[in-house]
Amino acid sequence: RADARRRAERRRELFARYGLDEGVARLFPHELSGGMARRVLLCCALMGNPKLIVADEPTPGLDLDLAVRALADLRAFADGGGGVMLITHDIELxxxxxxxxxxxxDGTVVEETAVASFADPALLAHPFSRQLWHALPEHDFAVTDTAVERGVPC
Structure with missing residues (x-):
């Protein structure tokens, strides 16, 4: 009974954090928008005491504020000793x-590196990783000569 109350209170806290009305708890999945469904899934992931959260594209459909909040919560979970595998196309976030x-x-890991390596393309070992670095908005979405020569879209 006390556990059920704690879970209900935690759900209310998470729903409030992600801007979800209490009525959402009574909706079926097909009644949720894409952004609402992502927020509900984030709440579900953070409800219990998991050891690992696999977050596959958790931010599309969320406004920037909610996306940043969601990733901050995943970061806090990791800082607390949990594991997070974030799968995303949003390199900036x-x-x-x-x-x-x-x-x-093409479905193959071409480089695994520390985030600090993205401070400078010279720190990245693979040409594709360097192309991604150049394609980031703060680098003016630049396409390198190598990418153009190889016909690689950036």
């Missing part, structure tokens, strides 16, 4: 919370 980054190309 990932770099703000991750410790390490695995860069995939």
């Amino acid at each position: 990932a770099l703000t919370v991750a410790d390490r980054v695995a860069v995939f190309r």
Whole structure:
């Protein structure tokens, strides 16, 4: 009984944190928008005491404020001793919370490195990782000559 009360209170806290009305708890999944469904899934992931959270594209459909809040919560979970595997195409946001980054190309890891390596393309070992660095907005979405020569879109 006390456990059920604690879980209900935790759900209310998380729903409030992610801007979800209490009525959402009574909705079926098909009644949720994409952004609402992502927020509910984040709440579910943070409800219990998991050891690992696999967050596969947790931020699309969320406004920037909610996306930043969600990743901050995942970072806090990791800082508390949990494991988080963040799978995302949003490199900019990932770099703000991750410790390490695995860069995939065509389903294969081409580089696994510390976030600090993304401070300078010279620190990145793989050409594709360097192309990603150049394609970031703060680097003006630059396309390198190598990418153009190889026909690689950036």
